[in-house]
Amino acid sequence: MEASHAGDPGLFGPSSVAWQMHGDPMMWVAGIRALYLQALHPRVVRGVLQNSDFRRDAWGRLMRTADFVGTTTYGSTEAAERAGARVRKIHSMLAAKDPGTGERYGVDEPDLLLWVHCAEIDSYLHVLRRSGVPLTDAQADRYIAEHRVTARLVGLDPGGVPGDRAGLAAYFEKVRPELTAGPEAREVDDFLQSPPIHPLLIPARALLWRRVAHLAYAALPPYAHELYGRPGPPPATVTRRLRCTGTLLRCVPARLRWQLPPKHIIRAMSRLGPGSRPAPYKLGA
Template sequence: MTEQTTERRAHTSTRADDGYFGPDSMSWRLFADPASKLGGVAAILLQALNPDMMRLFDQTTSLYVDAAGRAERTARYIDTTIFGDREHADFAGASVRRMHAHAVWTDPRTGRELRADTPDWLLWTHNTIVWGVLRAADAFGPRLTAEEQDTFVFEQQLAAEFVGIDRSTVAATRAELDEYIDAQRDWMALTLPAAEITRTLRKPVLRGNPLTVWTGVVIQDGILSLLPDWALLLYGIEGRPMNLRSAAKTTRGLIGAARRNEGYEQTITELTTRVDTHPYRKVRTRG
């Protein structure tokens, strides 16, 4: 038993439980891997191509003012539902459902009501995250068998229920997930709000430390390499296949180095400690 394993077990022994997934799950394995963060960004880029979702968020959230804060809260929500104990995972899901229920806007020109809790939108958001994590694993590791990929997709059906998605509507295998993502392209579009929040894809910031700038641009292009061809076309960057392939190769090396330096046990210890101390929503102590 390694020192980190002992440390993690000592820590998790003080928790109520290991949550809905646990140490032996594919969900812990993949969401603890550094590649999943890049897959999560790819998922956000896909989500931004849902035109009605972006119109609603443009009207009801501080999407541009606090983009970093929103990204941090989203990451904390995923960490809480995956690595937190069951009570905190349930509480995080209930909090997001309440937030979605209040995000409503009526188009003054058409009278059409747009709601964040629209089932198709929830399903799109969920499936892009699962797909993005798997695509990142395809490109940057860890190498997975077909059975392991299907297991991850199946486990994430439970994660879909946290936000109110009917489990029977969610993909159960990698093949079903790929088919679902491909089938959505006919109703996707690049709206002005989506163009605003993704403008650095077309014009990266090149100021600052040269090594930092280079690494950032390479990883950004590595993320773009995960997207389907139709999404690259919508974002106007489909003409850079050689650049993206080269960036993907370099990004794989960077992620591999991060994986070796951090190690799975160390990452799990850090994640569970952070979730226990700073969950998405803290469960108040009840008398």
């Protein structure tokens, strides 16, 4: 399918910061941090839990988010626009109910979409930079600005979306009074600490998953730790663990990692040529 779009750089293209960053394996840790952060907005997490069986499908939700990020970053323009249209259509059909007031509201309310967007972008940027991806402040600002494109895809007005680190920080400061670790957030927290799995995989859960989930939780901002009521390790310890984990994961050859489905990066390189290969060192080029 991508062959018919040969030469199409998509919405971002190889010269973007997102193109170089989103192939990094620490994006998985960042995705779990984003889930932790998103769950602190009661109206957002209520919409998730009331419209899906989160405990059974949390892995599927992570995979769908990863597929959306991969498609919008590395796919053709048509594929990215199609992915955005699919998300908007699904959201337009879903609603949630506030158990306290009885109010019903759409999950596609702009305020809710904006929280999900900002929590994701902040998490990707925070985890990758802190784990060792060489990104200047100017490049970080550019990364945030680039993602106004994905904000448009999910139904937001790009002009109302933070476009740099200062704007993102101001947004979080403004929203913080609305955040709380209510029962729904606790449910997400419980799941992420100990997801239900086949008995034969319990040792792997203890060895691998919990370490990743704990690292993602540790990377949250201090106010999130306060709301969840579970303090994080000292910042220097968290940074050291993120760097060690990033170094370890980046030892796995990229070509091997990119062979895993759905192969967004491999297909992008087939469409645009080997020179489009993502690599953080290209950010300084």
